[in-house]
Amino acid sequence: MAKHRIFTTSFASVYPHYITKAEKKGRTKAEVDEIIRWLTGYSQEELEVVIEEKTDFETFFAEAPEMNPSRRAIKGVICGVRVEDIEEPTMQEIRYLDKLIDELAKGKAMEKILRTT
Template sequence: MAGHRIFSTSFASIYPLYVTKVERKGRDAADVDQVVTWLTGYDADGLRAAVDTEVDLETFFAQAPRMNPNAELITGVICGHRVEEIEDPLMQQIRWMDKLVDEVARGKKMTSILRTPPAAG
């Protein structure tokens, strides 16, 4: 999928769509920020800078401080494709982010979304 038009889409253009999507379901922008920072390693300032500078998705992921090693645990279908079977690494990262936001909107618990094992005890 090299050169797919989504790669040149700005993070700033999709971020508010993510926020709107989760707000319709009773969640908020902080939840979107939490899953995106978990996935990419960006902090709040880094996310804000990505929005403010309108960096494209290819650059957003290329400059991600640290992709979460547990991202490979993200499975399921998004846009008709199983995320774990997507071969293009950039497209897979984008779809991982989409999948996490979808899970927030569906009301899943954050520990489940962030692939966190339950606390012992």
């Protein structure tokens, strides 16, 4: 079975869309970056390198320094699919990120988005 197209899409090509979505709702690039760092464990410098090198999504998640264990608390529907029910691990990671960006754009507090107690 062929890989989904998003796996070979560069993270850098989608990243500006995350920022635009957030900024349209009064949120910031810094908040988008904070979410990405929280989810993946990348430092800001590492994130900037990934973007500059146009790393694809599959590699972006495969090489993430430390996926946040609290990401399993992310629940809900994205693109008509419940994120907690997605069986393909990389696709689930991508959809977790999509869900977090959606929550940001919907005005949710960062503490709730980052699942802090």
